[in-house]
Amino acid sequence: MLIAGNWKMFKGPAEAAAFSRELRQVALPDDVDVVVCPPYVSLEPTVQALADTDIGVFAQNCHWEREGAFTGEVSAPMLREVGVYGTLVAHSERRDWCGETDETAAARVRTALAEGLHVIVCVGETLAEREAGQTDAVLRRQVGVLEHDDNLVIAYEPVWAIGTGRTATPEIAQQAHETIKSLLDLPVLYGGSVKPDNARELLAQPAVDGALVGGASLDVESFAAICRAGSLT
Ligand code: PEP
Numbered sequence: 001m002l003i004a005g006n007w008k009m010f011k012g013p014a015e016a017a018a019f020s021r022e023l024r025q026v027a028l029p030d031d032v033d034v035v036v037c038p039p040y041v042s043l044e045p046t047v048q049a050l051a052d053t054d055i056g057v058f059a060q061n062c063h064w065e066r067e068g069a070f071t072g073e074v075s076a077p078m079l080r081e082v083g084v085y086g087t088l089v090a091h092s093e094r095r096d097w098c099g100e101t102d103e104t105a106a107a108r109v110r111t112a113l114a115e116g117l118h119v120i121v122c123v124g125e126t127l128a129e130r131e132a133g134q135t136d137a138v139l140r141r142q143v144g145v146l147e148h149d150d151n152l153v154i155a156y157e158p159v160w161a162i163g164t165g166r167t168a169t170p171e172i173a174q175q176a177h178e179t180i181k182s183l184l185d186l187p188v189l190y191g192g193s194v195k196p197d198n199a200r201e202l203l204a205q206p207a208v209d210g211a212l213v214g215g216a217s218l219d220v221e222s223f224a225a226i227c228r229a230g231s232l233t
Contacts (some may be wrong), residue, residue, distance in 0.1 A: 001205065001230040002189060002210035004035040004120060004154065005217025006023045007042075008089060016042035019078065019220060020049035026224045027053075031230035033210075035120075036217070037088055039148070047083040059121065061094060062087040064107035067126075076115035083084065086151075088120030090142075092159045095122075100137055106145035110154065118151045118213065123180065127160035143183040147206055156206055157211040161192025163214060168192055170205050177207035196225035203233045 011019060016038045028034055035056040038046045047057045063073040079087060089112065090105035105121060110120045123142040125135045143154065156176050161168050168176070168190070177188045190202050191212030202208055210230060216222045 001031060001233065002033045002187065003223075003227045003230050004037060004088075004155075004210070004212045005223050006037045006091070006191075006212055006214050007039065007218060008093070008214060009039055011038055013041055013042045014046045015095065015156070017045040017049045020055075022045050023224070024050060026220060028075050028224060028227050030121050031232065032090045032228055032230045033204060035086070039181065042094075043079070043084055044082045050177070052067065054186065056085040056118070057083070059084050059087040060091065060116070062108055062112045062117065064090065064104065064111045066111065076112045076117050080116060084117070086120065087112050088155075089119055089121045091122045091156055091164055095157045096159075102142055102145045105142075109146060113149050113151055117151075118153070120147060120155050122155045122157050122191070122212070124155075124157040124162075124192075130158065130160065133177065139176065139179050140183060143180055143229050146184055148184055148186065153189060154184070154193045155189040156180055157191035158214060165193050166196050167178055167194070167202070170201050170208075173202055174205040174207050175207075181207060187224070194226060196222050196229065199226045199229035200233065203230045228233075 006134045037058040037060050063075050091109045094100040125138040129138050183198045187209035189210040190208050194211045194213045195216045
């Protein structure tokens, strides 16, 4: 079971360090792997504040080249140098706003893995795609560019459920996760308005191996409650 908190563009260095110091005081279950994903500038203080804990620190993105003329980008070796353990790739907000495609996503995943980072790669359909009956086709296309790797995890995040308060039912999540696993046998996290009060039911689905949590990961108590909901499910 893996619970990852995506802080998006929240928590600068001071706030990230304060959150991390608070989180390390909280009792988290031993059978749940916990990860936080701060913005780039907050990675190093978070790594330092969580040193000697089992909580992993992931970036939210990573370039597919190791270095070069890519203004505004950050590479996998740079992330490794500041002690980062892994990275998210292809969050729907990056597919939507930053021109991420299946091909660039696959290139980022390949390089990050080759450089020794763990990767959580995000897939999921939009509302229009679901309503047009294209969910399976979209998942096939997005997962089809990926290859199996022991350090790769997929996050199924239906775009219509992200930050909307609209959660996929446990049955919808289970079905999509089964589809993804039939394409690539990897752990699959569910993401989309996961909160302390719906986490247990979602995480209890047999094909749900954890959660990628946005809004509810910004508060120590609600994030810890979701981590506890993942224990022994
Ligand atoms: C996310 O950012 O990946 C996410 C799932 O956000 P939220 O939990 O706020 O819907």
